[in-house]
Amino acid sequence: xxxxxxxxxxxxxxxxxxxxxxxxxxxxxxxxxxxxxxxxxxxxxxxxxxxxxxxxxxxxxxxxxxxxxxxxxxxxxxxxxxxxxxxxxxxxxxxxxxxxxxxxxxxxxxxxxxxxxxxxxxxxxxxxxxxxxxxxxxxxxxxxxxxxxxxxxxxxxxxxxxxxxxxxxxxxxxxxxxxxxxxxxxxxxxxxxxxxxxxxxxxxxxxxxxxxxxxxxxxxxxxxxxxxxxxxxxxxxxxxxxxxxxxxxxxxxxxxxxxxxxxxxxxxxxxxxxxxxxxxxxxxxxxxxxxxxxxxxxxxxxxxxxxxxxxxxxxxxxxxxxxxxxxxxxxxxxxxxxxxxxxxxxxxxxxxxxxxxxxxxxxxxxxxxxxxxxxxxxxxxxxxxxxxxx
Amino acid sequence: xxxxxxxxxxxxxxxxxxxxxxxxxxxxxxxxxxxxxxxxxxxxxxxxxxxxxxxxxxxxxxxxxxxxxxxxxxxxxxxxxxxxxxxxxxxxxxxxxxxxxxxxxxxxxxxxxxxxxxxxxxxxxxxxxxxxxxxxxxxxxxxxxxxxxxxxxxxxxxxxxxxxxxxxxxxxxxxxxxxxxxxxxxxxxxxxxxxxxxxxxxxxxxxxxxxxxxxxxxxxxxxxxxxxxxxxxxxxxxxxxxxxxxxxxxxxxxxxxxxxxxxxxxxxxxxxxxxxxxxxxxxxxxxxxxxxxxx
Numbered sequence: 118x119x120x121x122x123x124x125x126x127x128x129x130x131x132x133x134x135x136x137x138x139x140x141x142x143x144x145x146x147x148x149x150x151x152x153x154x155x156x157x158x159x160x161x162x163x164x165x166x167x168x169x170x171x172x173x174x175x176x177x178x179x180x181x182x183x184x185x186x187x188x189x190x191x192x193x194x195x196x197x198x199x200x201x202x203x204x205x206x207x208x209x210x211x212x213x214x215x216x217x218x219x220x221x222x223x224x225x226x227x228x229x230x231x232x233x234x235x236x237x238x239x240x241x242x243x244x245x246x247x248x249x250x251x252x253x254x255x256x257x258x259x260x261x262x263x264x265x266x267x268x269x270x271x272x273x274x275x276x277x278x279x280x281x282x283x284x285x286x287x288x289x290x291x292x293x294x295x296x297x298x299x300x301x302x303x304x305x306x307x308x309x310x311x312x313x314x315x316x317x318x319x320x321x322x323x324x325x326x327x328x329x330x331x332x333x334x335x336x337x338x339x340x341x342x343x344x345x346x347x348x349x350x351x352x353x354x355x356x357x358x359x360x361x362x363x364x365x366x367x368x369x370x371x372x373x374x375x376x377x378x379x380x381x382x383x384x385x386x387x388x389x390x391x392x393x394x395x396x397x398x399x400x401x402x403x404x405x406x407x408x409x410x411x412x413x414x415x416x417x418x419x420x421x422x423x424x425x426x427x428x429x430x431x432x433x434x435x436x437x438x439x440x441x442x443x444x445x446x447x448x449x450x451x452x453x454x455x456x457x458x459x460x461x462x463x464x465x466x467x468x469x470x471x472x473x474x475x476x477x478x479x480x481x482x483x484x485x486x487x488x489x490x491x492x493x494x495x496x497x498x499x500x501x502x503x504x505x506x507x
Numbered sequence: 508x509x510x511x512x513x514x515x516x517x518x519x520x521x522x523x524x525x526x527x528x529x530x531x532x533x534x535x536x537x538x539x540x541x542x543x544x545x546x547x548x549x550x551x552x553x554x555x556x557x558x559x560x561x562x563x564x565x566x567x568x569x570x571x572x573x574x575x576x577x578x579x580x581x582x583x584x585x586x587x588x589x590x591x592x593x594x595x596x597x598x599x600x601x602x603x604x605x606x607x608x609x610x611x612x613x614x615x616x617x618x619x620x621x622x623x624x625x626x627x628x629x630x631x632x633x634x635x636x637x638x639x640x641x642x643x644x645x646x647x648x649x650x651x652x653x654x655x656x657x658x659x660x661x662x663x664x665x666x667x668x669x670x671x672x673x674x675x676x677x678x679x680x681x682x683x684x685x686x687x688x689x690x691x692x693x694x695x696x697x698x699x700x701x702x703x704x705x706x707x708x709x710x711x712x713x714x715x716x717x718x719x720x721x722x723x724x725x726x727x728x729x730x731x732x733x734x735x736x737x738x739x740x741x742x743x744x745x746x747x748x749x750x751x752x753x754x755x756x757x758x759x760x761x762x763x764x765x766x767x768x769x770x771x772x773x774x775x776x777x778x779x780x781x782x783x784x785x786x787x788x789x790x791x792x793x794x795x796x797x798x799x800x801x802x
Binding site for chain 2: 131317
């Protein structure tokens, strides 16, 4: 077996068998499943429970019909009398009741009423009253109905509504947070692994039989594969949860987004892993790890914050302008694609730029790693590591 | 057939670590590499293993430059011991053997065999960090031997070993040499080197300053005259023509120039009282080492 494969295999096995890796995976899965399932449980309040009683009983059917037409979620029921209605509102059995009192109408609620429900009921009551008065004054009911129908403005949308908008938004958020977490997590795994070999000095034995680039690529490959497995697991659980709640539709688009996200994960991982490894090779002790990985974490954090900002804006926005930049792209591109903002040309440009960046990172990172991995003791500067040979 | 270190030089900035370091170790030969700290032993070994690169010079094995393939045939024990602390002994040895080009089956067989030979076979499933220091050393030796190396380069293999482990290590080195493997090791325990090695090289300031079999080296040193005269006061030999005093003590140790007359020394000694011992001897390796390193 080639040394790179042997090293990758060792890394993979070591990670996958590690208790904290498994615990981390389970925790992530629970969080993902929870994040998808819980909101749908909370949101499902069944709409406003609305009651009519006494003289308002006649409004039951028109109210249900009007609610359906205006897409307002309410269930209309009939209650024996106003006192019962009030009591049931107080108990929380009902959200609101329409009662006739003192020659007028009252909507009885405990604390507040959804504005759209209030508007709907108000309009209906007013319309009924106006209609009754006009008929009493001699207006033909049929004529009145046709006039009312003609005077109802219809909604004319200039752009077709995307029925998937909410799902896309959720997906784009999920994709960016997962990629961000995974890249940070695996990056620090690579850094820890490099320092472990350095601080335990086993690197000297390894480098007496393999070349530095082989050790580096084996490590990056092995940890990358472990991360991919983790990500695939997370994806499967996430999709299963989403399917269960119906919040994401499992169609071609969704799978496309997942495929593209995995591709970007790999691109991002190879880029960042090389940087993390090179950074880690500059120090000799586990305690110094923060000083070298923090600057790299910062780049990822910037990308993540841009993506979070972008999730909450409509259209590509700022993220759409910078998503192609290598280093930011592994998080921003999948997010933009999931949100439905990125074009194919943009995607190709970003991939090309990223491949160049990976090549440059591998070249510089490999050189830094090679020059510093056998230099023990005080921290080596990036500059010194790039300059020195042997 | 031999391992040849041919005029390798290395500097770290302004510090010269090696100056045309040269020696060769024949097949089946045990070569002891001695010198003060910082003399260049570790640097030489690291260069031989390709862990460091030399500024100039070459390392050859069987008249061919040592490349990565050749290095896979070398068993190496670095001065700073190194193993994966959280990896199990057995898995680690198999991994290292495979990395040196062994098949998985051979690697498993060899790691079992070496752990048995070194008395740590019951530790195969333990993490290295959980072992005692002595057992970690044994695993380290097993790591250097598990891939059936054709050359052994060991940096301070005896440091930190208990007497039993020293015997085990010596035995293993002798056996490997008897199998025809060139063995180079560095050590500060000169009595061990004297006992074990066929040939010894003494390094000072990055240069080989003396080399040869232990006997040759001892003969090359200035012979010393030991005089045991119990009643002689300190200073009794001062002023004798051509005589340098190495030390006074129960036995006085002297060095004589070529023109000096040992019979005159004997007469002076008899003048102080009885003389119980009067003998010429070659210096021990330790004495020689001090002499060479001081010069």
